[in-house]
Structures are given as C-alpha cells and as structure tokens.
Amino acid sequence: MPIRTKRREIASDPAGTAGMAVFFTALRRGFADGLAKDELLKFFDALRECKFSDADRKAAARPHPDACELASWLSALGPPLKKADEAGLFGDPWVAAGLGRNEVRNAKVLKWFLDPRAAHGCGETLLVDLLDHVRSRLPYFPKCPSRVCSVTAENWPDGDISSRVDIQIDDPAFFLLVEVKIDAAEQPSQMERYCEDAAARTCGMRPWAAVFLTPSGRPSETAGGYGDHVIELQWSSVAAALRLASRKSTHDASTQTTAAIPRFLASTFARHIAQF
Numbered sequence: 001m002p003i004r005t006k007r008r009e010i011a012s013d014p015a016g017t018a019g020m021a022v023f024f025t026a027l028r029r030g031f032a033d034g035l036a037k038d039e040l041l042k043f044f045d046a047l048r049e050c051k052f053s054d055a056d057r058k059a060a061a062r063p064h065p066d067a068c069e070l071a072s073w074l075s076a077l078g079p080p081l082k083k084a085d086e087a088g089l090f091g092d093p094w095v096a097a098g099l100g101r102n103e104v105r106n107a108k109v110l111k112w113f114l115d116p117r118a119a120h121g122c123g124e125t126l127l128v129d130l131l132d133h134v135r136s137r138l139p140y141f142p143k144c145p146s147r148v149c150s151v152t153a154e155n156w157p158d159g160d161i162s163s164r165v166d167i168q169i170d171d172p173a174f175f176l177l178v179e180v181k182i183d184a185a186e187q188p189s190q191m192e193r194y195c196e197d198a199a200a201r202t203c204g205m206r207p208w209a210a211v212f213l214t215p216s217g218r219p220s221e222t223a224g225g226y227g228d229h230v231i232e233l234q235w236s237s238v239a240a241a242l243r244l245a246s247r248k249s250t251h252d253a254s255t256q257t258t259a260a261i262p263r264f265l266a267s268t269f270a271r272h273i274a275q276f
Helices: 003-011 017-030 036-049 054-060 067-076 078-087 105-116 125-135 190-202 224-229 235-248 260-273
Strands: 149-155 164-170 174-180 207-213 230-234
Touching: 067 078, 105 125, 105 149, 105 164, 105 174, 105 224, 105 235, 125 174, 125 207, 125 230, 125 235, 149 235, 174 190, 190 207, 190 224, 207 224, 207 235, 230 235, 235 260
Parallel strands: 174 207, 207 230
Antiparallel strands: 149 164, 164 174
16 A cells, blocks of 8 residues: 555544554564564564663653654665575574573583683673672672683582582682573582582682572572572573673774674573573
8 A cells, every 4th residue: 555545544543553554564574584573572682671761761752753654664674684684693503503401501601601711702791790790799709800710611629420510610819600500400408519619629718609590590499508608690691791791892993893703602692591
C-alpha cells in the first residue's frame, strides 16, 4: 500500500492502530532471511542494559516520530543486516566449539579472558573487575594484579583430584579461587575444603578469597565457617564486564582493525554466558 495511503490511515486513527501495523510490518521485513529472532533478542538484551536518566524519560514523553518514517527506516535495515550476517558478524564461535552449559569448558574460556597475559586483546580488564567485586566485601584486596600473576584452570591445591578447583589466580599480592557453577550442585563441604586449602596455602601472608560463580548469584551452601571469604557472583555480571573489556580493546586507534577480533570473541562469549 502506498505511503500516502498509510499516512491517511494513521491520521484518521487516533489510537495509532494503523501506525503500529505499519511499524511491525516493516520490522518483520527489516529482519528478514532468518535474522528476526536472533537480532530481536540481541536488541532487547541491549535495551535491557540501558539506564535512562530523568532527561531521557522526559524525552520519551514527547510525541512519537511518524510511524511511516520509522517503518521506512526499519525497512532499510534489511540489506546491511543481511551483509553483516553473510560476513559472519552474527556468528557464535562458542556454539561451534560446543561450550553449551558444560562447566569445565566454560571455565576454561573464562580462565583465558581472566588471564592478563593471554592473547585475547582485553588485557587485565576482566580480572580488575573481578578484584573490584571481591574488594566490595574484602577491601584489603589489591585493585590490580601484578605482572607475574598466574591464572590456571582445573587445579588441585591439595593434590587430591576430588578437590578440583575450576580457576586459580595466584599472585604475589593475593590468592583467588573461582568455582564455576551452571547446573551442577555443590559437593559435600566443597567450598569449605577449597577455603581450607587456600588459607593453608597463603599462611596468613596474603589475602585470599573464593568466588562462587552461579547463574543467580546465590550464596554457597557448603562454605562452613568461611562464609565471609566466599564471594557470590552472577554470570550476568561477568558478561557485563566482558562487554566493557571488548569496548576497551578498541580505544587504541593504531590497533583498531586487529581489535575487531578480540572484541568479537569477548562480546560473543558475553552473550553466551548471559543466557545462563
């Protein structure tokens, strides 16, 4: 139907029903070729993270833009979105790698992004964010890792294979364990044993803590008498920090082209873990 006809419909429809019909018709067309579901989910995920000020709310109260112009703009999104899809920008390497909800596999990737010396291009941003989270409970923790900080996955601090720690961060200034949980339940006295090992290993010479990473950020049920040293953390918080890390990786104009790869890896892993 011609745009002029649509405009007449909208003008005679104070409730805006026709305008909304134009809007959603264009939205479907703009996200054609199988992109609709995935891209709408990404759009609403991004919108959910926006924080609106009073000025934003006042602006939102102003008259809405013309529905036909908005429909035309959405229709124009189709070709560039299709090109981006063909270029692989909507691909997910972590799905291809079969991470799923497997805790060991996801822990290994998370360990890689936490390691300041790993070749992911995000530097120490994610680890600094983790230290900030720990410092909110234990303020004597350092703000940044040292240059010789070691980050390893699947460690056995006491040599017992049944006491496998998902991620161990060993720094001359602190000692930190990260227990990764997605679906699995805690083992009997699990976090208490990890804390005992950490306390024995540091001998009171440096601060230590155990991060309990879960989808909901719930407290550990097996911390025993070490509850003040077990720090709860949500996967969604890690995802937000990863998105920040991916943006920081592009600040240097001299590496803007090469930074696209680490930005892509960090942002797609953030999207993956945000679903937990």
